[in-house]
Amino acid sequence: MEKERDHYVGGERDPFKGDPNFMTSLARGLEVIQAFTPQRRVLSISQISQKTGIPRAAVRRCLYTLGKLGFVYAEDGKNFQLRPRILSLGHAWLASxxxxxxxxxxxxxxxxxxxxxxxxxxxxxxxxxxxxxxxxxxxxxxxxxxxxxxxxxxxxxxxxxxxxxxxxxxxxxxxxxxxxxxxxxxxxxxxxxxxxxxxxxxxxxxxxxxxxxxxxxxxxxxxxxxxxxxxxxxxxxxxxxxxxxxxxxxxxxxxxxxxxxxxxxxxx
Structure with a gap:
């Protein structure tokens, strides 16, 4: 029942193209995070790229950055999953x-x-x-x-x-x-x-x-x-x-x- 979402940052479906205030790199990072679901807890760079429409090179950079910040990890260096720290992104909203x-x-x-x-x-x-x-x-x-x-x-x-x-x-x-x-x-x-x-x-x-x-x-x-x-x-x-x-x-x-x-x- 998992629903594929339209991505915000690539191809013809990008509604923010040409907006000088829109941070594409931030949007891509958030889209990479949202690619993980209860049904797909572990994903490779290729799988995330296919799901989001983000180029693999950009997905790799997003995962590298998220990994350095403690939000994702990959034991084998290839298959990534979220770390518990990701909960901090939603905790502030729920608490308020x-x-x-x-x-x-x-x-x-x-x-x-x-x-x-x-x-x-x-x-x-x-x-x-x-x-x-x-x-x-x-x-x-x-x-x-x-x-x-x-x-x-x-x-x-x-x-x-x-x-x-x-x-x-x-x-x-x-x-x-x-x-x-x-x-x-x-x-x-x-x-x-x-x-x-x-x-x-x-x-x-x-x-x-x-x-x-x-x-x-x-x-x-x-x-x-x-x-x-x-x-x-x-x-x-x-x-x-x-x-x-x-x-x-x-x-x-x-x-x-x-x-x-x-x-x-x-x-x-």
Whole structure:
């Protein structure tokens, strides 16, 4: 389910070409870092170059610099992986974000009450970014944790967040979406997705019924800031064989909405 991202620093897709204030070397370094994922923890120079579109010579210089700064290493000199120091890049943001910092007790309480996994995510580009999570059990074949990313269009939290975007921004986002058929139940077109997003906005929640992975159902609601804007989304994920879609709406949704009201008080 790993989603390939458009790179920012090479070829015709570079939107910053000609901008004298844009630091291409810094952008390349960040793109090299983002090439590593839970599914691809170890990468060679060639693999990073192929994934990002950055020339191999530039990738090598980026890795050399990141290695000297303690962010990556390669035992054999060829296959690189991130070092724990990389966590410092995101720690400052998480520590300074009231929701990410304060939501964990509410998430744990909700998870224990429902005996299910609960998460909070924000919209970051075309993806959702997990900023808090309480897991009761592993219900997906991929690991999800704080910092994990998934395509927004294919997730319950993502659809909640997309449904509150201004129309022009939503159209731009959906125009970039790669509608991968993850399961036989995945929505197959942008037009279907737009109709789904209208319904999500009207009803105030999104229910994803095995569209991202067979056996996984999830339901999500928005988290509002003090100005009434949607800041993040909260969801509960369940085993499809244990919890029906009807039970999600009737039993889980009211408790999810109550938790969302409490969490929204933490958002300025």
């Amino acid at each position: 974000t009231p929701l990410a910092k304060s939501a964990q007790p509410v998430l744990r309480q909700l998870s224990e009450m429902l005996n299910e996994s609960c998460s909070i995510a924000i919209l970051d580009g075309d993806d959702i970014l997990y900023i808090a999570r309480a897991s009761s059990s592993r219900i997906m074949t991929i690991d999800l944790d704080i910092g994990s990313r998934l395509p927004a269009w294919s997730t319950s939290m993502g659809r909640v967040l997309l449904s509150h975007l201004p129309e022009e921004q939503l159209n731009d986002t959906l125009a970039r979406a790669t509608m991968i058929r993850y399961t036989s139940q995945t929505l197959g077109s942008v037009s279907e997705l737009k109709e789904e997003l209208k319904q999500v906005h009207q009803q105030g929640y999104a229910l994803n019924d095995q569209e991202l992975e067979m056996g996984l159902r999830s339901i999500a609601v928005p988290l509002f800031n003090s100005q009434g804007g949607v800041e993040a989304a909260l969801n509960v994920g369940v085993h499809a064989g244990q919890v029906s879609a009807q039970e999600l709406r009737e039993r889980v949704l009211p408790q999810l909405q109550a938790a969302a009201q409490e969490l929204s008080l933490l958002i300025p």
